[in-house]
Amino acid sequence: MHETSKRYIQQRKSIGFVPTMGALHKGHLSLFRRARDENDIVVASIFVNPIQFGPNEDYDRYPRDIEGDIAKLERESVDVLFLPDVKSIYPATFKTFVYVTDLSDKLCGAFRPNHFRGVTTVVNKLFNVVKPHKAYFGQKDYQQYLIIKRMVEDLNIDIEIILCPTIREEDGLAMSSRNSYLSSEERIAAKIIYKTLLEATNLIRSNLQPSDIKQRMLQMLLEENHVKEVQYAGIYDPESLDELDEIKRQCLVAIAIKIGETRLIDNFLVDV
Numbered sequence: 001m002h003e004t005s006k007r008y009i010q011q012r013k014s015i016g017f018v019p020t021m022g023a024l025h026k027g028h029l030s031l032f033r034r035a036r037d038e039n040d041i042v043v044a045s046i047f048v049n050p051i052q053f054g055p056n057e058d059y060d061r062y063p064r065d066i067e068g069d070i071a072k073l074e075r076e077s078v079d080v081l082f083l084p085d086v087k088s089i090y091p092a093t094f095k096t097f098v099y100v101t102d103l104s105d106k107l108c109g110a111f112r113p114n115h116f117r118g119v120t121t122v123v124n125k126l127f128n129v130v131k132p133h134k135a136y137f138g139q140k141d142y143q144q145y146l147i148i149k150r151m152v153e154d155l156n157i158d159i160e161i162i163l164c165p166t167i168r169e170e171d172g173l174a175m176s177s178r179n180s181y182l183s184s185e186e187r188i189a190a191k192i193i194y195k196t197l198l199e200a201t202n203l204i205r206s207n208l209q210p211s212d213i214k215q216r217m218l219q220m221l222l223e224e225n226h227v228k229e230v231q232y233a234g235i236y237d238p239e240s241l242d243e244l245d246e247i248k249r250q251c252l253v254a255i256a257i258k259i260g261e262t263r264l265i266d267n268f269l270v271d272v
């Protein structure tokens with residue numbers, strides 16, 4: 001991959017990069033298309049990164065479909081697939097981690113210790129190997145985008161980080177590889193996330209206080225029988241990720257819940 005990228009750079013070709021963990025869905029495809037439009041060369045990586053999963057999380061059963069993924073990458077005219085194995089990313093001698101303080105401990109970070117440390121470490125490594133000019137991330141993982149943007153600025157990494165819109169199923173559920181874990185009943189119940197985000201957006205626009213909006217969000221989510229746990233739901237500052245006391249010009253409405261055993265997240269950025 002090093003050599004391939006060096007060659008493209010010598011040829012003055014721009015490289016757009018989409019890092020993924022595979023099990024590609026329409027959300028990923030939209031990132032490849034955006035990268036295709038904006039760059040000479042599109043590189044995708046598929047690597048299920050063990051260090052971003054907690055000990056009781058779904059690393060072992062995370063969906064893997066390399067053949068299906070390769071067919072999709074070919075259809076999208078992705079030029080290069082970087083498909084490293086775990087030993088080449090984390091050899092036995094590996095000792096270095098990249099950790100963005102503060103932002104990594106909020107929202108999802110509060111429930112998934114070390115998750116973002118795993119993400120920033122692997123993304124840093126992938127950036128160093130792929131050497132892209134631009135890298136593309138989906139808004140469903142807004143916190144991940146924000147943390148990677150912070151890392152790139154703080155470490156003077158010369159890569160443009162681009163946030164792309166969340167792609168949704170017809171009923172509003174954000175596309176995610178983890179949706180495949182849902183039973184048919186849970187899949188129906190999962191609609192409540194999008195509904196709650198819409199309701200919160202309306203309430204923001206009708207000038208309700210964040211604490212009241214949060215109460216309404218919790219009520220809606222908990223009324224749905226399949227929702228086993230609400231990890232967070234509320235109105236946050238899109239830069240600091242702190243919970244807001246008052247509505248600002250731009251608000252992040254974000255939710256993380258468990259439907260059965262499946263953890264799902266989603267968010268809207270609302271301009272007031």
Ligand code: PAF
Pocket residue numbers: 019020021047049052119122123141144
């Ligand atoms: O969003 C993902 O799929 C992963 O967190 C990423 C960015 C590929 C790092 O492993």
